[in-house]
Amino acid sequence: MTELRSLYPAIEPFESGMLDVGDGHAIYFERSGTPGGKPAVFLHGGPGGGFSANHRRLFDPACYEVTLFDQRGCGRSTPHAGLEANTTWHLVADIERLRERFGHAKWQVFGGSWGSTLALAYAETHPERVSELILRGVYTLTQGELDWYYRFGVSQMFPDKWExxxxxxxxxxxxxxxVSAYRRLLTGEDEAAKLxxxxxxxxxxxxTITLLPDPALLAGFADGHYALAFARIENHYFFHHAWLEEGQLLRDAHRLKGIPGVIVHGRYDMPCPAHYAWALHKAWPEAEFHLIEGAGHAYSEPGILDRLIRATDGLG
Structure with a gap:
């Protein structure tokens, strides 16, 4: 059997800083790899999840110059958990600000989970700025996907966690x-109830994002500081349907024509049913499609990680 690929060795960024994007927001960014290498931008999940040091390791540092950033309100961006002027289209504009700041005519766009949603929104808005597109755990943010995760679907698979x-x-x-009930709690005045x-x-x-329980990963989600930004921002986006028209990302997938791409999705992805990744594959047949057996949603699932590393290598 072919040995599964895993993360590249740990690496430190060669540049980091804050970018004032207006509206009272400043976003934290890092650049890692080789200055002048193949440009790429990494879009984290959530919304509100922030990026981690391990995300730098998805790219061959000898080949790539990778930009990673914490989207508005999360990670090291400020204000923490801020919802004002925080929409999909603000984030699309922020990606363009970063591209222009670093002087890239085009760059590879890598997005997982919510990051795949944002990557699609960006690529369909600015297809001329995308050299390649790598999507993991595809989420097109339709009402059906929201209902599956927050009403009836995953609740049947995880009744104990749903309780x-x-x-x-x-x-x-x-x-x-x-979603509406949580919005009232997460934007209310009772700080204890909010937390x-x-x-x-x-x-x-x-x-619910891994095929098997991962206590170390779960501990991060339970951290109060992380959870406050993650929950407030994610709920804010989902309450507003991410400021997308119903079915918009699949409807406009024709705008991806000519962009090389790779779609990687776990067969047993609970938050993001494989049906929607398959629908994107049919709407954008130029992209490679990999449905990974024995895998859930997280990028750290061995089969998913293997295919992602092969994708960045292959497109590098």
């Missing part, structure tokens, strides 16, 4: 529409 997710919601009305809700929202996701 924990519903615990901050006290009435049948709230439990019938968790409890943030942890419950975040732990639900951390409990």
């Amino acid at each position: 924990g997710f519903l615990s901050p919601l006290k009435t049948a009305e709230e439990r019938a529409d968790p 409890a809700a943030a942890k419950a929202w975040s732990i639900w996701e951390g409990s």
Whole structure:
């Protein structure tokens, strides 16, 4: 059998800083790899998840010059957990600001989970700026996908975890529409209730993204500082359907024509059903499509990670 590929060795950025993007927001960015190498930008998940040092390791540092950044309100960007002027289209504009700042005519765009949503929104808006597109755990943010994860679907697979997710919601009305009910808690004045809700929202996701339980990963989702930004921003985006028209990203997939791409998706991805990745594959047949057996949602699933490293190598 072919040995599975894994992350490149740990690497430190050669540049980091804050970029004032207006609207009271400043985003933290890093650049790693080889200055002057093949340009790429990494788009993290959530929304509100931030990037980690391990995300630098998805790219061959001898080949790539990679830009990573914490999207508005999360990670080391400021203000922490801020929702004002924080929409999909603000983030698309931020990606363009970074590209222009670093002088790239085009760059490879790599996005996983929510990052795949943002990557599609960016690539369909600025196809002339995308050299290649790598998508993992495809999420097109339709009502069907939201209902699957926050109403009926994953709740049937994880009834014990679902009970924990519903615990901050006290009435049948709230439990019938968790996204709206959580919004009231996450934007309310009761700080204790806000933090409890943030942890419950975040732990639900951390409990369902891997094929097998991963206690170390779950511990990160349970951290209060992380959970507050993650839950507030993710709920904010999902409550507003990410400021996308229903089905927009699949509808406009024709704009990706001519962009080389790779789609990587776990067969047992709970947050992001494989149906939508398959639909994108049919709408954008030029892209390689890899449905990974024995894998859930997280990029760290061995089969998914192997295929992602092969993708960045192959397109490098």
